[in-house]
Amino acid sequence: MKRNTRRHHYARRRYVERLMIGLMRGALGLAALALASLLLVILVRGVNALSWAMLTETPAADFYLGGGGGILNAIVGSLALALGAILCASLIAVPGVLYMHTYGKGTRHVAIVRLTLDVLWGMPSIVFGATILTVLLWLGLRTSLLAGILALTLVVLPILARTFDEVVRMVPTDLTQATLALGTTRLELARMLLRQSMPGLMAALFLAFERAIGDGAAVLFTAGYTNTLPRSLLDPVASLPLAIFFQLGTPFPAVQDRAYAAALILTVLVLVFGMFGYLALHKLGRHVIR
Amino acid sequence: MATITLHNFNVWYGQQHALRNIQLTLPAHQITAIIGPSGCGKSTLLKSMNRLLDLQPHVRTSRRLLLDDEDIYAPGVDVAAVRTRIGMLAQKPFPLPLSIYDNVAYGPRIHALHPTHQLDSVVQAHLTDVRLWDEVKDRLHSPAHRLSGGQQQRLCLARALSAQPEVLLCDESTASLDPISARGIEDLLASLRSAYTLVMVTHDLDQARRIADYVVFLWLGEVIEHGPAAAFFPAPQHSLSRDYLARKIG
């Protein structure tokens, strides 16, 4: 009798184990299916409308009615916005994070900075866009590349900072001790930490770039939209996410097709930068101690 | 000279009293071995001498730890200056993420010890002294982490010495190496005593017998016995030291 219940018990545990494995595989399979359908749809629908002109020309006057031209304005605009945002964000994030691991290590201030970064990470980018727009209105300015960069900086800053933070956290304490034991100041320690975490920083930069180039909500109010290439920081500028969004919103199938092509271009850009980030993490850093 | 003196020195980790009333004078230009079972506070004692202890959270110290006649825990003391004058060789070799050359040149550079044009010969001299020069002279600018463990530890020694310390702390610096490399490092350390005050933590009683001039025996955060090695090893006074030397405890 007793043996029997025990056998039942084992059978039940084995059954639960198999059930959970099935559920887990099912969940991953579902996600894989969704990803496959996403990539496939973007590829199939995008390739149709993709042309050399899409990549190399700015929109003609009747572009949004189905006329000629391309979305070079959006491609260049997006790259400019993302690059600018990464530059601004890293100017704050890199020294800020190094501070968190040297001078500020273990203080309450640093704990609050981390919390702030987590809050900013979760903040909808439309909120950043709306805030920057309000400031623009106060100052009597119009939408511009600069304003778009500022809004995207807010989007990217927490991503860059928290990712880099985790990278620096992975630096072995042995390195900190070995450096300090030579009589270094904390500034020199910060430099050494930066050196050791350089590949991780590069990966974080690419991740941030990927996010900056894909975010449409932050630039919606701030960067504006134009059919020309940006000439100065104070001109409005087009961006890929908005190019997709606006073209999909028109009633013309030909224009909608071009939205799919633009989505394909954006996807490829994101994949390429994601790949760079992966390579940076695994192939860079000749002197880094592993 | 470079004598380290501890007056009634205490360390607490939070509530835990890790070192109790340490009263010691470590003689200059000799090798002092700190021995005792694991967890007795050997490493804590060593790391309190160059204030690496400061890196741990919730650490408190009390009373004085003197380098010659200056308290390194006094207010206003520049911790970087303390660590410049009191160097360290860690348990595991840990090269900086730089080239071999830059590892040795790092200390001289940040402390501006030599004119730039002399740096090459300074690096060569230090690498020669730790008997690494012939093995690395063709790849001075390759990453330091590609060296073997024993080579790395010799590089770390060269790096520590090139910063021109007066005292060198060694935290079981041969424990993680293979026997031959360990013996090499040990011989190097033994040859340093004319120029430096050496303080080493060691688990290896035979090593302490071979090279120590002065011995400190720690037990549960207290100094049980200390004295010249020539007196301590043949005739330990305290029963705990006798048991430890006879390997009955620890």
Added chain:
Amino acid sequence: MSLLHESVQRSVRPALVPRRWHWRTWQDRVGHWAMASLAWAIIGLLVAITGVLVLRAGGLLQVYPLSAIVFGVQWQPLRGTFGMAPFFVGTLLVTAVAMLLAVPLAILSGIYLAEYTRPRTRLLLKPLTDLLAGMPPVVYGVWGVLVIVPLVRDVIAPISTGTIGMLVPFLSNPRSSGYSVMAAGLVLSLMIFPIITAITEEVLRAVPRELREAAFALGATRWEVSQITAFRAGLPGIIAAVVLGFSRAFGETLAVLMVVGNIPRIPPTLFDGSYTLSGLIANNYGEMMSVPLYERALMTAALALLAVVISFNVGTWLFLTRRLQIGGSQ
């Protein structure tokens, strides 16, 4: 030249208590000051954003009571009524659907990746979450329009109407256009799935091997071990992952805007169109200047998003630091 065997002539012996600041000390002080102010600037940014929104939204709250804004169902800016209940309800419903779908699946997937796969398999599966996490929201929106909306219209809504919808009217709509709460929830669930999966996996991977081995040594099955690692040791990290997923779903703009239908009323069923707070802001930016108080109303919506995200994050932080004595400075 050997430096070892003779007493070394030391070129400098830095004073322990420096009488004057050395050049390096100056660098160190300036570095400290500059880096600390940048770290403070990060806090300053959040404070400034909150300040701007409160200032702008405050105007609306002076004219209308808070309850009229939160519970009012009439959104007619041209007539001066700013009831935002439809947007609050729409946002909450969309987020709830997304969380209900994504959280269990994502946690299970994270556990699978961390506890069940071999390094080789993981190398194949890891790009799955990385790729999904990297996709721009607007691409998810395009996918939603092309795949999810037809799927909801032609498959999910009719099936639900014919089965469970018989009992629950909320799940029954025979004439769904597809642009609906359900479609937005589905799109969002795929967006937050990789975030939660990736963090769950990282958290579980950080659980000490000894804990796992100790459980295995008692004869536990993998799932029983996973329960210990995930729901005991890894719980704080998984909670943080869920909060991040929630924030992302709650505030997502373009992807939702493209599939949710944008109808400013409280949706009678899950298969009807709705409207979210973020969509409200995004859709009306062009015309907001002409109507009095309109901009302030939109800023109130932005403030609401901000307030929810801040309180969720701070709440979790307090819970994790106080209750579990982890997190915070970590």
